[in-house]
Amino acid sequence: xxxxxxxxxxxxxxxxxxxxxxxxxxxxxxxxxxxxxxxxxxxxxxxxxxxxxxxxxxxxxxxxxxxxx
Numbered sequence: 400x401x402x403x404x405x406x407x408x409x410x411x412x413x414x415x416x417x418x419x420x421x422x423x424x425x426x427x428x429x430x431x432x433x434x435x436x437x438x439x440x441x442x443x444x445x446x447x448x449x450x451x452x453x454x455x456x457x458x459x460x461x462x463x464x465x466x467x468x
Contacts (some may be wrong), residue, residue, distance in 0.1 A: 400425040421448075 400423075401408045408422040412466060429450065432438070437452040 400429075 400410075407426070407429065409426040410422045412423065414420055426432070432451065438449045439452050439455050441448045441450065
């Protein structure tokens with residue numbers, strides 16, 4: 400694992416026959432990803448990103464707090 404100003408290179412993963420990948424152990428440690436955690440897959444024309452849904456949920460909660468009831 401290489402780190403540069405909070406940016407990481409964890410290595411290369413291969414996609415299996417069922418479309419599955421294994422998240423490298425170092426990445427799971429850095430991002431506190433545990434068995435059973437839900438991840439949100441985002442993407443655009445340049446690539447993809449995985450986010451823990453709890454991080455995404457806190458952003459939604461912040462937006463919802465500002466809306467009138």
